[in-house]
Amino acid sequence: MSEYLIGLIFLVGLWGVLSKPNIIKKIVGLSIMNGAIVMFFVHHGARFGSTAPIREGAETGAAAAAVMVDPLPQALMLTAIVVGICIIALGLALAVLLYRRYGTLDIRSIEAEAWSTRD
């Protein structure tokens, strides 16, 4: 059930990227998509249990592993979050430059002006 909800969040992000003409909102849409993917992984990682994956004392794996989260998705998502932040930051930087250059955030008018003054 919750996987479908996360899927819905992914689609909300996609809808934002697709239908919002404002470039900042498009970038926010990308951010939502990225967040949804992170949630997919983290949610799946918690399928056994949700305690921190730290072994205390000399107890062996089996019992502890039954209540621990799967650490691999968390490690992966740490990387994915960093990558996502880079993309969002760069997108916003481009948005600033585009706004300074064209005086609007509406991608339709930006594109119309950019391609009309091309040659």
Place this chain on the structure above:
Amino acid sequence: MTDPVILLLVLPLGGAAAALAAKLPGIDRRPALVRALTLVTPVVLLGGAVALGFGYAAASAGRVATYTLGGWPVPVGIGLKLDGLAWLSSVLVFGLSFLISLYAVAHREYGPEFYFFFMLLVAGMEGVVLTTDVFNMFVSFEIIAISAYVLIAYHREGTALVASFKYLVLSSVGIFFFLFGVFVIYRELGTLAFADITSLYAAIEDPVRLRTLRLALVALVVGIGVRTAFIPFHTWLPEAHAYAPHPISALLSGVLIKVSFFAMVRIITVFSPGMFAHLLLWIGAVTAIVAVVWALSQRDAKKLLAYHSISQMGYVLAALGAAGGATAAITVSGGPAGAAAAADAGGTLALSAAVYHALNHALFKSLLFLSVGTAVHLTGERNLYRMPRLGRRAPLLAVLFGVGALSIAGVPGFNGYASKVAISTALAGSPAYMLLNLTAIGTAASFIKLSRVFRPGARDSEGERAPAQARERILPPGATVGMSLIALLCVTVGLAPRTALGLLQGLLAPGSGLATMSPAFAPAKLLDTAILLALGFVVYRLTQTEIGGRIAHRIEEHAPGLRTVLLFFLVGVVGFALAATVA
């Protein structure tokens, strides 16, 4: 475990660090030191290429070099692997980036940050080439993407900013689908390493799980498809490649889309070789013909070249489609044991033809972008009808452009012809080949059109009108060396087409018998080519008539906006998903 494969990643990252050091306070005020630190870039790239050269004997013998980061075994640690295909791609990455960086360094208009991102891009591409798991492929693709966005927008011209933003939005959406595919794989199989995916996928019998994993493969292919730029994911490419700085256009068109393409070949092979073969064959053929029509209609010289990149990748994709299951030759485990799987000689030939054309395209397209870029730089004009003719002012530049143009048009004796013959042998009898023949006509026509810039013209008065530019060296020595070497490679491959193909096959499918292509210079082939080129000239004349010009203008105006681009993308996703569930 002790192969020095990691050097291929450390070298460009070290180069990037050197370039970044030039921004340190204290160093950035000393021009000589800054210059020296930017010169690290070509030196490092040459070093990588030379090191790879020493590895040739091992690679062609089918030996796979591996390295695991931090000493952890593969499912936990990060593994790197250098097999035949990876060796070829690495040579392409280092060799061509080196020649392109010579051009960039010689022009002295790029600061240290340019070389930082340049080297980061190279490191990212090497990451994609060497990786052995899907998640690292994602990370490497994003390293590539971030550097590419910055480099495209480097000069901060309005058009370049819009192009970069468009690329950012589309390829980020693509890569999020890719990451979703990675998630589904992890959820279903509990592993992300290529080798484990292959064995676990082969063992699945439950049809529902099989379909889920096929959809995961669709997500991966779609994500990479945006970078490889075939229809319907091509829409970002013309602007991004056309408005980027000239060396970056050459790097993106020459190297980056090939690396993405090889990554796609690898991903499909990891799952089931031959998957989507029929779909890719037709997408390739349609991409080739549609993109060439758009290319022929452009007045912007660099945009014309950018559309041709899409079109030529169509050829490559069609040949890959024809290869079908033979991509199994590039096995995940690699080596001669896997090559036995590829019994189908025709398929092996098609696969080699695809890689062959991809590599040839890398050579001639970077040459074309550099020569046309120089012309744009000299004249300050992108519209090829308004550019003054440069033939008399810059004869060497005209010759270099000529080599590139003759190669892409498929004139015998140049490398484009060599791989086109290989593709025609591979696709013999397929209806898709008709489309590729039509594409050849369009290609010839559009390069006759573009060549007007480099013809010797009477209008040499342009030189006097811009005295500052006239005094400038047209081609600095470094740029001349870089471009001449690329041109030399084009001609060498073109004159010995079968030897070059044999070398490729030895690397791609070591141990399997060499499938021979039909003799490249057979009279029938030459006659066919002559007819195609003559038709190309006719088409060129037609586009110069009033009606032809009006049609061309209408097509040129028809450039999709960002929203349409994203809709195209979604249509592509649905299309691939349908193909995967039906298959």
